[in-house]
Amino acid sequence: xxxxxxxxxxxxxxxxxxxxxxxxxxxxxxxxxxxxxxxxxxxxxxxxxxxxxxxxxxxxxxxxxxxxxxxxxxxxxxxxxxxxxxxxxxxxxxxxxxxxxxxxxxxxxxxxxxxxxxxxxxxxxxxxxxxxxxxxxxxxxxxxxxxxxxxxxxxxxxxxxxxxxxxxxxxxxxxxxxxxxxxxxxxxxxxxxxxxxxxxxxxxxxxxxxxxxxxxxxxxxxxxxxxxxxxxxxxxxxxxxxxxxxxxxxxxxxxxxxxxxxxxxxxxxxxxxxxxxxxxxxxxxxxxxxxxxxxxxxxxxxxxxxxxxxxxxxxxxxxxxxxxxxxxxxxxxxxxxxxxxxxxxxxxxxxxxxxxxxxxxxxxxxxxxxxxxxxxxxxxxxxxxxxxxxxxxxxxxxxxxx
Amino acid sequence: xxxxxxxxxxxxxxxxxxxxxxxxxxxxxxxxxxxxxxxxxxxxxxxxxxxxxxxxxxxxxxxxxxxxxxxxxxxxxxxxxxxxxxxxxxxxxxxxxxxxxxxxxxxxxxxxxxxxxxxxxxxxxxxxxxxxxxxxxxxxxxxxxxxxxxxxxxxxxxxxxxxxxxxxxxxxxxxxxxxxxxxxxxxxxxxxxxxxxxxxxxxxxxxxxxxxxxxxx
Numbered sequence: 001x002x003x004x005x006x007x008x009x010x011x012x013x014x015x016x017x018x019x020x021x022x023x024x025x026x027x028x029x030x031x032x033x034x035x036x037x038x039x040x041x042x043x044x045x046x047x048x049x050x051x052x053x054x055x056x057x058x059x060x061x062x063x064x065x066x067x068x069x070x071x072x073x074x075x076x077x078x079x080x081x082x083x084x085x086x087x088x089x090x091x092x093x094x095x096x097x098x099x100x101x102x103x104x105x106x107x108x109x110x111x112x113x114x115x116x117x118x119x120x121x122x123x124x125x126x127x128x129x130x131x132x133x134x135x136x137x138x139x140x141x142x143x144x145x146x147x148x149x150x151x152x153x154x155x156x157x158x159x160x161x162x163x164x165x166x167x168x169x170x171x172x173x174x175x176x177x178x179x180x181x182x183x184x185x186x187x188x189x190x191x192x193x194x195x196x197x198x199x200x201x202x203x204x205x206x207x208x209x210x211x212x213x214x215x216x217x218x219x220x221x222x223x224x225x226x227x228x229x230x231x232x233x234x235x236x237x238x239x240x241x242x243x244x245x246x247x248x249x250x251x252x253x254x255x256x257x258x259x260x261x262x263x264x265x266x267x268x269x270x271x272x273x274x275x276x277x278x279x280x281x282x283x284x285x286x287x288x289x290x291x292x293x294x295x296x297x298x299x300x301x302x303x304x305x306x307x308x309x310x311x312x313x314x315x316x317x318x319x320x321x322x323x324x325x326x327x328x329x330x331x332x333x334x335x336x337x338x339x340x341x342x343x344x345x346x347x348x349x350x351x352x353x354x355x356x357x358x359x360x361x362x363x364x365x366x367x368x369x370x371x372x373x374x375x376x377x378x379x380x381x382x383x384x385x386x387x388x389x390x391x392x393x394x395x396x397x398x399x400x401x402x
Numbered sequence: 403x404x405x406x407x408x409x410x411x412x413x414x415x416x417x418x419x420x421x422x423x424x425x426x427x428x429x430x431x432x433x434x435x436x437x438x439x440x441x442x443x444x445x446x447x448x449x450x451x452x453x454x455x456x457x458x459x460x461x462x463x464x465x466x467x468x469x470x471x472x473x474x475x476x477x478x479x480x481x482x483x484x485x486x487x488x489x490x491x492x493x494x495x496x497x498x499x500x501x502x503x504x505x506x507x508x509x510x511x512x513x514x515x516x517x518x519x520x521x522x523x524x525x526x527x528x529x530x531x532x533x534x535x536x537x538x539x540x541x542x543x544x545x546x547x548x549x550x551x552x553x554x555x556x557x558x559x560x561x562x563x564x565x566x567x568x569x570x571x572x573x574x575x576x577x578x579x580x581x582x583x584x585x586x587x588x589x590x591x592x593x594x595x596x597x598x599x600x601x602x603x604x605x606x607x608x609x610x611x612x613x614x615x616x617x618x619x
Contacts, residue, residue, distance in 0.1 A: 184483075191482040195504040196414045202507035225413065308608035 029119030181202035332389035435459025469496030
């Protein structure tokens with residue numbers, strides 16, 4: 001909270017201090033207390049002014065004091081006569097009232113000031129956690145998202161606000177870190193095809209005995225490297241867009257999409273001599289058909305590429321607890337169970353022994369699967385099979401995502 | 403000069419090997435960390451070009467293990483990470499040099515040569531013997547005023563014989579250091595190459611044949 005700026009405007013007049021919550025609370029407190037005190041004093045004054053204790057001049061040398069009981073009580077009015085010079089009673093009464101008025105003004109001023117001071121102090125105390133939140137939040141930037149407010153004190157509104165902000169910071173930090181990792185990985189991965197292209201060109205150009213044939217071969221290799229780069233970029237874009245969320249949703253059946261994906265992979269599975277066992281039961285859900293198609297294709301790609309010759313791919317779709325489920329399992333080399341989480345991170349590859357050509361792998365396949373599953377609110381489980389290979393299951397929420 | 407390229411990207415590895423072979427180096431390939439260590443255990447390489455992101459055994463670990471064995475091999479690390487922190491880390495692991503991807507092929511060749519020269523004893527950039535002058539960086543050889551046109555293999559044999567400074571080199575050693583693992587050890591490759599080299603060098607003869615021993619300049 002800022003201090004009152006004691007600065008002068010160019011014209012030399014005091015500027016009104018900023019209307020902080022503390023000042024507003026102080027004014028409210030002081031104002032309320034002034035109002036109450038004013039009302040109280042006015043009441044006293046009015047009561048005295050028209051009080052039932054009446055001092056009256058009954059003769060030039062006598063005054064009568066009459067005290068009346070409240071109306072309806074059993075006591076009547078008591079009167080006493082005193083000797084006093086003419087005019088004394090009226091003077092006395094006016095003097096009393098004037099003194100009362102004077103003291104009242106002073107009291108009012110003092111209590112108002114006092115309560116404003118107490119209000120200022122109390123508001124400061126109450127607002128202190130807020131000040132702590134402001135100070136800490138101001139020092140937290142994109143580079144220091146690991147900082148937390150970590151408010152101490154009683155479990156009150158401020159503490160809950162602090163905790164909410166801390167949770168927000170944690171989420172922000174996680175997403176910033178994912179982003180940073182992704183950018184670092186992407187720039188890392190994009191350098192490799194660039195290096196291949198540059199090396200191919202430079203080696204070809206440095207050859208003093210280059211012929212049309214060798215240059216043609218280099219050109220063809222460059223085209224392949226270009227295609228590799230294209231695939232990588234496309235995969236990166238898919239990953240980025242599926243992390244952004246769903247653009248459209250419509251009813252679809254996992255069984256139908258899986259069947260067409262399997263047909264598209266027939267050549268590859270046949271070439272590698274893999275046995276495909278498919279058990280496709282109707283599995284209706286809601287989702288973005290293009291993204292779901294990509295998810296299925298990536299899972300099958302993964303199961304085929306990381307397989308062993310003569311191995312097996314098992315695919316099943318169906319309903320489980322009302323939600324559509326797709327599972328893809330493959331035989332392959334053994335994977336340590338603690339490595340499966342790594343597989344979902346972008347650009348992670350566990351081995352170099354692959355069936356398919358190097359070029360097909362950009363290390364983004366399962367990351368894209370995860371991003372698409374997340375976008376659909378579907379659960380993803382990846383298990384290393386004891387006999388080798390992976391088993392991946394995607395579970396959609398019953399009735400699709402609301 | 404015998405070089406091992408440990409790089410998991412096969413196309414890149416193949417292109418590098420082709421270029422380096424043309425530069426007269428004997429090049430072997432390894433596609434993962436375990437393979438690289440297996441190669442290094444069998445053959446003494448002058449330089450290992452080591453990609454940092456190798457599968458199975460990470461390049462960092464390979465580098466650490468090579469350094470721990472006190473092998474005379476120089477390690478040139480390649481990496482796609484370009485931050486200064488990465489480079490410092492790489493050199494801290496014991497790598498002798500560090501080249502970020504993407505690099506210029508000519509720079510890679512120059513660095514490999516510079517690293518190989520640093521083997522003990524240090525070699526001058528130009529090798530001479532009498533009127534024979536060999537400049538490995540420019541791939542130029544001359545005898546007196548006459549320029550010699552040598553194949554990469556012939557150049558490499560001559561370079562090796564000059565580098566050992568008068569020591570007798572056996573045919574097996576030449577096969578080890580100048581030819582890569584694709585060479586068949588039971589052929590007369592070394593003999594024929596030496597023969598062609600002698601013819602190109604002309605008179606007076608420079609390369610001696612030592613009985614039961616090998617060759618010497």
